[in-house]
Amino acid sequence: MSKKERPTKERSKGFLGIIENVGNKLPHPAILFVILALMVIVISEIAVRAGLAATFVDARLGEEVTIEAVSLFNGEGLSFIFNNATTNFTGFAPLGTVLVAMLGVGVAEWSGLIGDALKKLIKSVPTALLTSVVVFAGIVSNIASDAGYVVIIPLGAIVFAGAGRHPLAGLAAAFAGVSGGYSANLVIGPTDALLTGITNAALESANIDYEMAVTGNWYFMVVSTFLLTIVGTIITEKVIEPKLGEYKGSYKPDDEPLTDLQHKGLKLAGLSVLVYVFIIGLMLVPENAPLRALNEDTGLMTMDNFLSQGLIFAIFLLFVIPGFVYGKTVGKIKNSNDLVEGMTQSMSSMGGYIVLAFFAAQFISYFSYTNLGMILSVNGAEFLESVGFTGIPLIIAFTLLAAFLDLFLGSASAKWAIMAPIFIPMLFNVGLTPELTQIAYRIADSTSNIITPLMSYFAMVLVFMKRYEPKSGLGTLISTMLPYSMSFLVVWLIMLIGWYFSGLPIGPGSYMTF
Template sequence: MSDETGPRRRSLLDLVERVGDRLPDPVFIFLWLIGVLVVASIVCAALGVSAVNPITQETLVAKSLLEPGNVRLLLTEMAKTFTGFAPLGLVLLVMLGAGVAERVGLLDSAIRTLVTASPRRLLTPMVLVIGLLSNHAADSGIVVLPPLAAMVFAAAGRHPIAGLACAYAASIASFAGNPLPGQFDALILGFTEPAARLLDPHWTANLAGNWFFTAAGCLTFTLVGWWVTDRIVEPRLGPWEGPRSLGDDDQAPDAAPRGALLWAGLAALGVVLLWAALTLLPGAPLRDATAQGPAQWTPFFRSLITAFFLLFLAAGCAYGIRTRQIRKDSDVVRLAADSIAAMAPYIVLAFAASHFIAMFNWSNLGAITAIKGAAALRESGLPLPFILMGVTVLAAVLDMFISSASAKWAALGPVVVPMLMLLGVSPEMTTAAYRMGDSSLVIASPMSAYFILILGFAQRWKPGLGIGGLLAVLLPLGVAFFASALVMTGLWALFELATGPVAPFHYVIVAHGG
């Protein structure tokens, strides 16, 4: 049976690879979507398609994107459409600080220190937790942690590829299982905001809107990953009889100068204490004393994006000064500029995505599709947990073809978010369901941008290991994380839990117009 299944599995993977390789860059995917949107707007306008927005009570009529008013909007407001794109400012602000911390080596050093300080008995859960925290180091966590975890596992007499696999799985799952809000929350919820505003122009994103959900995801993925790694992945690999380390040229980088991490920690603590004072002292500007209940803390949650920017910047500068990588003020400017330069592909993607979302809005097709889709779902009688689990499945399937989480959400959000708002589901909950699908099954996908990199790391310990061999190691983790993601999304919806502070499960439709 195994002889027959092997070729069949390889053919399926070859097919997926061929299909994925033929897809254009995400920027051009958005350009094609804009072309489809233009055609759809012309047809729907000619047919007189319309719907009533239950929030504003406005009758929405489909408008052709080639009518003079929309063409004028496109050509005269292009700069405003681009610079007014909510995720762009949020992400660039965080990266100004996080980029400095990353480029002086603070984030890599912190990850190395945490991994090497882990007790051997708790090595697997510690690697998983650090991997889930590595989201704050952006994609560098995926690059730094897996090879380091492999070395630590080997040094402990355990199979290095098991360490590599669980670190990689955790780094990918960190986009949905992070215990603390960070730059990815700003990115993904920044895309949610314009999608929600297609129906409710007053809705604003809350950086901590998925905090409770992702913290629970961290616990879930840690427990599941621990069991799968120790009970399935490592036993299948067998006992490690190879070297306890690689050659000297492959060792982890030298430890940071003594006290550098302490300086960074003290700087970060200073920012935390400052924010506590700005929030808790009498008359503090980050608490709205005129509001009632949890709404008092809205300014605090809205300020978290600035807090993370300053925290990363202060810690990065302290670390850089101690390690002598920052000797003058121009060094800070250079490091920040380098981090923004690295965001150039995202900025180009944001240009295309911002116009796709804006044109969706101008044509009214996003809101009309959402209203009619919500009505169809309501009539189907499908329970909300199954609908949200469907969002998770859809995100996981699309991950096989489009690796960019922001690109997928920018395309899906304008339809899925308002559609579920009309069914009483908050934009935060819909975003959480999407994140679960985007951060699970892709672990075992050869279409992932990092799959070949991880294969290269694995081949250093096991020369000759192929794609199928690596997939056999990663598949149990990917499937287990996907199954737990589905269960968690369904249970969260079943019990209608809040996804974060001031982020209830339900969205209450309030009419803003007559």
């Protein structure tokens, strides 16, 4: 064994190596979801017999709600299992998002546009900044809601492979940015509006005369964007890449220099993107633009519907149009058959994801139907409320609890709707603002997303990983992402504590204490 090889092998025997080995000895992820679903069926019956229930004030409804455990191990539960198997699958949120986006990405990839564009990008971006660019792009992509999952993460792997680095390191860096940094950004996005709406509903339900602005966390989130970019870069280069070692998989980047025809194709493809973006802008920006819709709460014409529902199709076109232009220019696409071939090849590579998504959808649906995740969240919140912490210890304990609960209840809005009516008034009464409470929750929710299989896009990331390392499994993904999760959580909490004692505003006119 050479000295150069020894550190990698030693690292594989450490804590992360144990997690990876244990995780990879588990059954195939699809079968694992089957086992977990069977466990939920059994546990739900035990929970019903034990009389497990929880009462809380739902911020979205503004009223007290009592939920009881629901069994899947009876006639009604078995009917739910059989009657909803198909709709669980077709209604699985990431399924349509991923497949529609990948149709467009498939054309751009098959035509050669993505590979050649990234080849040019890699040459223009300094090697020392490549990791930072991938992490940063992942973080700011959340302005487009979930689009970063299906665009930035696979591109991160391709960019690293093209630069002669391990593609899984690029995938991990992008995943850490997109999901681990989901609450950070430079501009106000859909997540800010969604969570702030629930926070204000919780304040109203507690008869507290206070309203949080949607910009209440803005300054903190801007600084978080750069902090997480730095931390994500360090973890990727100092921990993940040494752990992964040299890439010996079958994927080989094309090192041939670009031809004049390829350069021409890139220019025309870039021009087509500019024209497309300009047209979309005309349909979005003017006050009465066709892609705007009336927001009944504000009475204003907004682009909220487009961002939440229409953006994925817009991304589909964003890849199809330049992909077609590039393929036509370089001669890869000669007719409509070639265009469809690009989409077909893309879908054939998603077969593993479709199978995995079917079983993941069943498990997540069962877990939601039985109310087990919500009961755990409510009882956990009530336990923390009874401990009697105040100030920073309370904030830290709340953040850690929310991070733990995120492993079992993936939806950020559903979990916040449960926790906000409990913690917003509780922390308000000890002099801590709703802005601070919401920040602590967002930190917890983001940092746990990248290590829980209950996160909707976790299965998709695992499939992307298998493209480059077919033998990788659930343990590989979790052990790879755990250093990001722990580092983001610790560093973010330190920043939160420092900001708390500094007394600086965390948004326009918003502070952490009264």
